[in-house]
Amino acid sequence: xxxxxxxxxxxxxxxxxxxxxxxxxxxxxxxxxxxxxxxxxxxxxxxxxxxxxxxxxxxxxxxxxxxxxxxxxxxxxxxxxxxxxxxxxxxxxxxxxxxxxxxxxxxxxxxxxxxxxxxxxxxxxxxxxxxxxxxxxxxxxxxxxxxxxxxxxxxxxxxxxxxxxxxxxxxxxxxxxxxxxxxxxxxxxxxxxxxxxxxxxxxxxxxxxxxxx
Amino acid sequence: xxxxxxxxxxxxxxxxxxxxxxxxxxxxxxxxxxxxxxxxxxxxxxxxxxxxxxxxxxxxxxxxxxxxxxxxxxxxxxxxxxxxxxxxxxxxxxxxxxxxxxxxxxxxxxxxxxxxxxxxxxxxxxxxxxxxxxxxxxxxxxxxxxxxxxxxxxxxxxxxxxxxxxxxxxxxxxxxxxxxxxxxxxxxxxxxxxxxxxxxxxxxxxxxxxxxxxxxxxxxxxxxxxxxxxxxxxxxxxxxxxxxxxxxxxxxxxxxxxxxxxxxxxxxxxxxxxxxxxxxxxxxxxxxxxxxxxxxxxxxxxxxxxxxxxxxxxxxxxxxxxxxxxxxxxxxxxxxxxxxxxxxxxxxxxxxxxxxxxxxxxxxxxxxxxxxxxxxxxxxxxxxxxxxxxxxxxxxxxxxxxxxxxxxxxxx
Numbered sequence: 001x002x003x004x005x006x007x008x009x010x011x012x013x014x015x016x017x018x019x020x021x022x023x024x025x026x027x028x029x030x031x032x033x034x035x036x037x038x039x040x041x042x043x044x045x046x047x048x049x050x051x052x053x054x055x056x057x058x059x060x061x062x063x064x065x066x067x068x069x070x071x072x073x074x075x076x077x078x079x080x081x082x083x084x085x086x087x088x089x090x091x092x093x094x095x096x097x098x099x100x101x102x103x104x105x106x107x108x109x110x111x112x113x114x115x116x117x118x119x120x121x122x123x124x125x126x127x128x129x130x131x132x133x134x135x136x137x138x139x140x141x142x143x144x145x146x147x148x149x150x151x152x153x154x155x156x157x158x159x160x161x162x163x164x165x166x167x168x169x170x171x172x173x174x175x176x177x178x179x180x181x182x183x184x185x186x187x188x189x190x191x192x193x194x195x196x197x198x199x200x201x202x203x204x205x206x207x208x209x210x211x212x213x
Numbered sequence: 214x215x216x217x218x219x220x221x222x223x224x225x226x227x228x229x230x231x232x233x234x235x236x237x238x239x240x241x242x243x244x245x246x247x248x249x250x251x252x253x254x255x256x257x258x259x260x261x262x263x264x265x266x267x268x269x270x271x272x273x274x275x276x277x278x279x280x281x282x283x284x285x286x287x288x289x290x291x292x293x294x295x296x297x298x299x300x301x302x303x304x305x306x307x308x309x310x311x312x313x314x315x316x317x318x319x320x321x322x323x324x325x326x327x328x329x330x331x332x333x334x335x336x337x338x339x340x341x342x343x344x345x346x347x348x349x350x351x352x353x354x355x356x357x358x359x360x361x362x363x364x365x366x367x368x369x370x371x372x373x374x375x376x377x378x379x380x381x382x383x384x385x386x387x388x389x390x391x392x393x394x395x396x397x398x399x400x401x402x403x404x405x406x407x408x409x410x411x412x413x414x415x416x417x418x419x420x421x422x423x424x425x426x427x428x429x430x431x432x433x434x435x436x437x438x439x440x441x442x443x444x445x446x447x448x449x450x451x452x453x454x455x456x457x458x459x460x461x462x463x464x465x466x467x468x469x470x471x472x473x474x475x476x477x478x479x480x481x482x483x484x485x486x487x488x489x490x491x492x493x494x495x496x497x498x499x500x501x502x503x504x505x506x507x508x509x510x511x512x513x514x515x516x517x518x519x520x521x522x523x524x525x526x527x528x529x530x531x532x533x534x535x536x537x538x539x540x541x542x543x544x545x546x547x548x549x550x551x552x553x554x555x556x557x558x559x560x561x562x563x564x565x566x567x568x569x570x571x572x573x574x575x576x577x578x579x580x581x582x583x584x585x586x587x588x589x590x591x592x593x594x595x596x597x598x599x600x601x602x603x604x605x606x607x608x609x610x611x612x613x614x615x616x617x618x619x620x621x622x623x624x625x
Contacts (some may be wrong), residue, residue: 008233010610013401015392035620049597117552122388124403125614129236130622149229163622 001177004170006131006144009151011045011161016121022114027061030121031097036089037123043083043092044162045124048154050107050198052189058195059083061096064159068115071081074103084161085201128155138175138185142210150199156204172208185209215267217409217430225408226602234272234602237609244272244332244612245353249324250298251291251295251340256442257531258337258360261604262406268605279324281341287316288478292313294339296369299446299526300361305369314343321347325494333612335385342377357384360404360528360577362549364390383615387529387550403553404529405604406538406595413538416515424512430498435518435578440510440535443471443483443501446526447481448546453490455570465578466492468499470513480615503538515539516559519577519584526553534599537561537591541598542584544573554599561593 016038019026031039042060049058055170057063057079066075077099083092104111131152135141143151156170166173172189175181188209219231221313229597246269250258269276277440283291290309320341321328323350328334332353338360345355356412359494364384366433371393371532378384378395385400385529386392392399406413425432441447448470456467469487471480484501491497502509514520520536522545529550535545537554543561545551555561614623 008236009238010233010606011546012607014608015389015399015401040621089406117390120392122389123621125610125620126622128612128622129239132232132236147229149227149233151233152229182490 001174002133002136002176004141006133006135006148006152007128007155008149009126009128010130011081011124011126013041013122013124016041016123018121020118020120022118023076024111024113027119028097028100028104030119031093031100034121035123036093039089039092039096039119040162041124042082043081046198047158048150051200064115068117068119069110069113071103071110071113073101073107074110077103084158084195085202086165089162100206103173116186126155126159135174138178138181138210141171141175142207145203145207145210146205153199153203157206175206215264217306219268219271221409222602224479226596226600227481230602230606234605237613238269238272241609241612242272245276245330246276246333246612247279247331248276248335248336248337249281249328249341249344250337250388251281251283251288253280254478257529259570260407260410260412261432262405262529263339263412264601265604265608266302266600269608272605272609277327279327281317281320281324283316283320283340285478286312288340292478294447295361296483297367298339298359298366298374300365300367302360303367303370304330310373315339317343318347320344324348325456327490328506333615335373336381339374342374342452344379346377353379353486354612356381356400356611356615357381357393358402359384359386362391362526363393364527364549366393383611385611388553390549393511393529402604402607402611403550403599405599405601406531406534406609407601408538412511413535416513420508421512421516424509425516426512428498428500428509430468430513431466432516434464434496436466436468436513436516437519437521437522437574438468438470438513438517439521440532441471441522441530442477442523443478443480443487444477445483447471448523448525449483449487450490451563451567452521452570453487453494454567455498455521455574457494459575459578463575463578465496465518465574467494467497468500468513468517469497470502470510472502472504472506511533511539514541517541518581519544520573521570521574522546522551523564523567524548524551530554533561534595537588537599538595540585540588540592541612542577542587542591544570544577552592558595560587560594 011048016034018030021030032094049128065071081095087093133144160170162165173188252259266278290313293303328348329350334355335358337358385402387403439452447579463546488499489497514536520528520541520543522533524546527549531550533545533554535544545555546566547563555563557563564570
């Protein structure tokens, strides 16, 4: 428990097995039938490519609503669905459907708009493998944060929350087992508004918190 | 044989990316991989295989590359398949299908032992697609890799090709829009460029200048350059029209440059059409280069004010990433894989007509500082998305995920 073997991960993208959606009604229909893996990919993986948290949309559905349906209201509402604040992917599905249905009800234009470029559902298979780095202390973690790639950081800080059932990142969980970790540090990491950050920002924030421990 | 190893790429992509590739490849050590396509030189597929095969080998896989052989009738038939996949109405005659199947069968005689014993066989594009039916004792996974914009194929051509493709264990398309209804997993992998190849490596200014001198191109005019095979889907005539719309007072030169490929029988004919359309304008240069003139193309792209790829259909267009990597803004057709590489107004422009191309060309020529900024962003965009390290990672992940049996997470 006092050692953390860092992992890395890579993704392979596959077609999601449901048809494309050109309209909100079609999006509603496809969202009901798509695999939870598709939801996971479209809501959780975009952070891997976000370089600017203030201009990019945090999930693919919001970006599509903005760029292809020209519906900024819907895009903003979809942006505020934070998958990490929800219990599971079923709740993510029902929350997303609720936003889309309410938009269909309130805006005739949005309901009728047909995108030239349809939304296509994609699922990802995550392949996890050793990063070849072992951590024994918070100082090790600081060093590693300066060296590991984005995918490794993503795996331990984002994916872990959905995978370990504790809604907690791997670093906090592991630091909690080290005898000299203060409660304040764990609290600060737990309080990070990571949903509003890029991976670079998460990395910098963690380094700052660990440096000031 | 490449003279460079993966470690040469560390300054370009960073050490963590290379370490990731090595870790990811470890369980695949010794796996036998065979790639099959239809030409050793010319076109993006051959360019990619030139580095993909040795680098997969360096990562511990036993990787080889085979090329199917055929006569002009065979390549006329496969060019028809290619055009049909891209949506051109294409009548398939029984003679074409006979020629195709007979030629593939002859190649199968030569390749069968290698293909049947491989762990992973990757068949590129329609030309060798029928090999699968001629290798009944397959041991490994067979993957059909489609590099073509197959978003709206000719129905008869797709129906015929599908009869071969549906037997594969998986297929790969460059983007979701190209995927088709198939009874197996369809993976998504975008192509990529090699930043250290002759086509993309840094060049000394004197070499760039010398290339212009050798090709009798002006060094005192902003050059607008489209590099691509002479193919109607690349719309070279549309590029000439866009240049004409810029007006005679505009100080700029247009360079249309391309090379032939042994599997493309239409290139010479289209080149003649382009030359004819350009002959009355002294500011347009049409150049046919040999398929291995990579360094010349590199110099031409680097000497350009704007790189153009105004395709009407496009599987990917490596030339877009090549231009961006050289910090040039790119104007591309709003189609296929070009849409993956260009973010409108960020690193270039997507256009839907010669008028659109003329508008954006005019804008970039009058705003060189804006063009510079787009070019710089373009280089970083390619570094993140379209370099060979990402492509290698995608192949390794794909090979491993073929064992996932529907699971979302595969832990080594």
